[in-house]
Amino acid sequence: MALCECKKKAVIDVRTPMCKEHFIEFFEDKVEQTIHEFDLFSNNSKIAVAASGGKDSTTLLYLIKKLHGNITAIAIDEGIHDYRDKNLDNLKKFCSKENIELKIYSFKDYTGLTLDEALKHFKLSPCHVCGIWRRYLINKAAREYDVLATGHNLDDEAQSVVMNMMKSNLKILARLGPVSGNIKDPKFTSRVKPLYFIHEKEVAVYALLKGFLTDFTECPNAKDSFRSTVRDELNDLEKVRRGSKERIVRGFLNNLDSIISNNKDELSFCSQCQEPTKESICNSCKLLNKLAAV
Numbered sequence: 001m002a003l004c005e006c007k008k009k010a011v012i013d014v015r016t017p018m019c020k021e022h023f024i025e026f027f028e029d030k031v032e033q034t035i036h037e038f039d040l041f042s043n044n045s046k047i048a049v050a051a052s053g054g055k056d057s058t059t060l061l062y063l064i065k066k067l068h069g070n071i072t073a074i075a076i077d078e079g080i081h082d083y084r085d086k087n088l089d090n091l092k093k094f095c096s097k098e099n100i101e102l103k104i105y106s107f108k109d110y111t112g113l114t115l116d117e118a119l120k121h122f123k124l125s126p127c128h129v130c131g132i133w134r135r136y137l138i139n140k141a142a143r144e145y146d147v148l149a150t151g152h153n154l155d156d157e158a159q160s161v162v163m164n165m166m167k168s169n170l171k172i173l174a175r176l177g178p179v180s181g182n183i184k185d186p187k188f189t190s191r192v193k194p195l196y197f198i199h200e201k202e203v204a205v206y207a208l209l210k211g212f213l214t215d216f217t218e219c220p221n222a223k224d225s226f227r228s229t230v231r232d233e234l235n236d237l238e239k240v241r242r243g244s245k246e247r248i249v250r251g252f253l254n255n256l257d258s259i260i261s262n263n264k265d266e267l268s269f270c271s272q273c274q275e276p277t278k279e280s281i282c283n284s285c286k287l288l289n290k291l292a293a294v
């Protein structure tokens, strides 16, 4: 590994070689700059953090607690055997050590079934069902907060931009950005992404240096092949053209206002549960109706 500008041994070389002390200082400054540049929240904001026990959200919890003080972690227990229970145990320990309030909502309490049990009744991909119910529960849980901070990093965002451009999916592109979602409604809490300009590798190294990485487990259902392909391509591009991921995201942000103004989400409310949706019945209720019919 190369040397940092201070001549100490570098621990990372994603942008420029940096020693442990300079990297931690850079990382925390970059997150703080993003919060200010995009006005993600103020000193008085009531903040919830979507937490999973993984490196991104644990880093986010730590930093927002450090920068802002009082926060609440919101976690969803999907009921995925040998995965979520382990990560939730890590999260509970972390929140207890850092004195962070933790609220956990489960698929089992909401639907009567864990995700593993529900999937036996659907011919749908696990991530499709999981995504619908996760968004539903998180949105309801976050309602009493001013913002919901999520652990999306630069790699996640660059991948989402490229994937949705390749699919010409402008409606979804319009929901990306450091403050995601273009819906203004009391039943919808804004999502904010303080790690927006931080590379995934930087989060991993920061979490390692801070001792957050314990025995984090990958979800057994994580087989998103299109995202994996785009991720590998962008990683290769970044190796030969350093800064490519940030240029993709900055270029996207330069055009985000016009994408949003041409692709505004029309919000209505589900006739069954009265939660926000774009259709007469929300996707979550549609899944519950399918379950009730089996």
Ligand code: SF4
Pocket (backbone or CB within 6 Å): 078, 126, 127, 128, 130, 131, 219, 220, 221, 222, 223
């Ligand atoms: Fe849910 Fe799929 Fe993520 Fe697993 S990989 S937690 S099933 S969305």
